[in-house]
Amino acid sequence: MLFLGAIGIGFVSAIGGIGGGSLMVPFMVLVLNYDVRVAIATSLLCIVVTSSSAASVYLEKKLVDLKTALILEPTTAVGAIAGAYLTLNLPVEVVKGALGVLLLYISLNMIRKSLSKTTVESGGYGKIAFKRKIAGVLTSFFAGVSSGMFGIGGGVLQVPIMNVVMKIPIKVAVATSSFMVGLTAASGGAVYFIKGLPDPLSVVALASGIVPGATLGAKYLGRLKPRTVKLVFSAILLYASIRMIQSVINWV
């Protein structure tokens, strides 16, 4: 069931250009009744596997802004470890509720982007101002916390940080974030691993399903409208967020 779900997640992620992490944890928790901490830990390790292949291509093609990635990564990784620590020590219902709020943000942001006109950036970028670097470093901590706490890659926050705060073009921001996602997920995942939380068989099932699913999605990219997929995906995330927030309200 997890393997089949992972194929679907990979498919949707490839077509919609969305990270699979934000679907994996709700799927495991709400559909397969996994403990939320096990789901987060498993998702992080799966993200390391699935992000590595894309990141290796970006690295090979020199699309990654390595200097920016290495400036941001220490605080992002520390944030991921802090996020993992929070999840391990907070009540499960609080973690679920916070995840629900994040999913709400992601779904509303996706709806907004799907309905607005997109502009294509062109041209390169020069030296990043020192103030913007500092702002990027500080805000990256929260991207890391979201990764370690909720089992996502962190790209959903990291890309806007690089694009909006640091004024890095979107294509470079996506490639750089893709490289950072694996490191960030590995940092948070290490903490969960030492606590014995990731379910190895689930990691294998998820990673094995997402890769062919993403390949299928890439093949069908031309036939399905990304905007439609994003809107459907947003609706699913919205539903998942409501369910998660509801659980913490019931607990209180």
Place this chain on the structure above:
Amino acid sequence: MKVEPQDILRYGALAGLIVALIGEIVEHSAGLNLLVLLGLILIISTPIATLVLISIVSLLRRDYVISILAQLSIGAIIASIIISLYR
């Protein structure tokens, strides 16, 4: 054979996944979960190993800024993991 950082990223996590899968099969038949643990360790350590290689390659190419930044990242990650375990 020259190894580039992207090679570690591409094959390291995949190798960890395969080892974990074999480990699961071995665990079910022989009751040993060592291979599973090894597989998961390989997955987690792949990005960090990539950073180490980036640091070394940058040092050899005399790109000292990238090398130092990579070493700082590695240090921050390892130190944070150790600190989080003792709290």
